Amino acid sequence: MRLITHNMLSCNIKGVANGFPLLIEAGKVIEKEVDFNPDFLRHMFAKIEWKALVEGARSMGYAELPEDSPDATVLDSDESFLKKLHHALLELHLEEGALVCPETGRKFPVNKGIPNMLLHEDEV
Amino acid sequence: MKMKLKQLESLLGDLEQFSNPKVELEQYPTGPHIASRMLFTAENSYGDITDKVVADFGCGCGTLSVAAALLDAAYVIGFDIDPQSLETATINAEELEVEIDFVQCDVTKLELKGQIVDTVVMNPPFGTRKKGADMEFLSAAMKVASKAVYSLHKTSTREHIKRAALRDFNAKSAEVLCELRYDLPKLYKFHKRKEVDIAVDLWRFEPRQI
Numbered sequence: 001m002r003l004i005t006h007n008m009l010s011c012n013i014k015g016v017a018n019g020f021p022l023l024i025e026a027g028k029v030i031e032k033e034v035d036f037n038p039d040f041l042r043h044m045f046a047k048i049e050w051k052a053l054v055e056g057a058r059s060m061g062y063a064e065l066p067e068d069s070p071d072a073t074v075l076d077s078d079e080s081f082l083k084k085l086h087h088a089l090l091e092l093h094l095e096e097g098a099l100v101c102p103e104t105g106r107k108f109p110v111n112k113g114i115p116n117m118l119l120h121e122d123e124v
Numbered sequence: 125m126k127m128k129l130k131q132l133e134s135l136l137g138d139l140e141q142f143s144n145p146k147v148e149l150e151q152y153p154t155g156p157h158i159a160s161r162m163l164f165t166a167e168n169s170y171g172d173i174t175d176k177v178v179a180d181f182g183c184g185c186g187t188l189s190v191a192a193a194l195l196d197a198a199y200v201i202g203f204d205i206d207p208q209s210l211e212t213a214t215i216n217a218e219e220l221e222v223e224i225d226f227v228q229c230d231v232t233k234l235e236l237k238g239q240i241v242d243t244v245v246m247n248p249p250f251g252t253r254k255k256g257a258d259m260e261f262l263s264a265a266m267k268v269a270s271k272a273v274y275s276l277h278k279t280s281t282r283e284h285i286k287r288a289a290l291r292d293f294n295a296k297s298a299e300v301l302c303e304l305r306y307d308l309p310k311l312y313k314f315h316k317r318k319e320v321d322i323a324v325d326l327w328r329f330e331p332r333q334i
Contacts, residue, residue, distance in 0.1 A: 004177070004199050005225045008236040020237055034223060040175055040198040047240050090199070090223075114210055117229035124233065 001094045001115050003056045007048050009115065011101035011108075013123040018103050021052030024059035025107070027096035034090050041085050042075045048089075057088040064088075132194055133160035139216045141185050142209065149206060150249035150257065154187040154276075158304050162274055162326055163191040163245065165301055170328070172243045172272050173197050181231045181246040181265050186213030186224065188245045193222035200224045201241075203231050232260040234268070242271040250278050250322075259288060266293040266331050273331070279303055279323035289329050296332040300325045 011019030050069035057065055064084045074081050099108040099115055109116050136156035145151040167173040174196045180189040183202030193200045204210050210226045217224045248261035265273045277285050289295040306324045
């Protein structure tokens, strides 16, 4: 699981009001290099929840992103920023660990890179 | 390099399919012929795949996910409820050296944050075993896609699908792109004939912008 996916997932247990973003418990993180696509990154920058991304990346051992969402002008002026964004969004994989609901503490296990978001019968 | 339709079809022909299909989930493999045409049309006629975020609902062994990745989608996510299928899908992605995220979940209960997904591609259950499963998938897909949903449905349900999409699922447009033959090999005991050949429509739905 990479961090774009993490940016969309939330805990949908019945009655949970703040199930986003899920906390990451990183067991094993791997990095895989992929092609750099600046246009895609600019497009994604406008859509992602910045705070969820920064915290997610940090939990996975990557602390290079600025705490506060930078001004969009940085996308055209600062290639090193784009490279960091690229790495965080597309090259970090959570292989083993868990996603944890921020409200209830319910753990969704991640095995072989696949988060199991299935809810139990008494949670729907 | 631009991938040709024949190349795509041939690559998809090598993928592993369900080893133990589960009847309650209506697990039918998406054949390489249909999968390649579906994704090729989505890209060549509408530009909905390359450089886009593509989600595959009920991805099974990942045929449509892999096809999207081969056509250079920027990010592909496959969702399925069945862990065995996802395991096969992971192997298929590795085999063809494409990066795909897989998530185990019930697609019909999925609520994704934000507007990140551009395009949903899917071969949903036809709703013959569990009535209405096809509509639940379509409803979920329309909530997630910001650009378009591509889906396969039985031709016999065409009017019903169109009406529901426009009236209930917030579709701006619902269009049948082509009619295909779906050759189902005899997978289950209740199939009396050796092969079941059904007519399916390839649909393109556009969500209304919110």
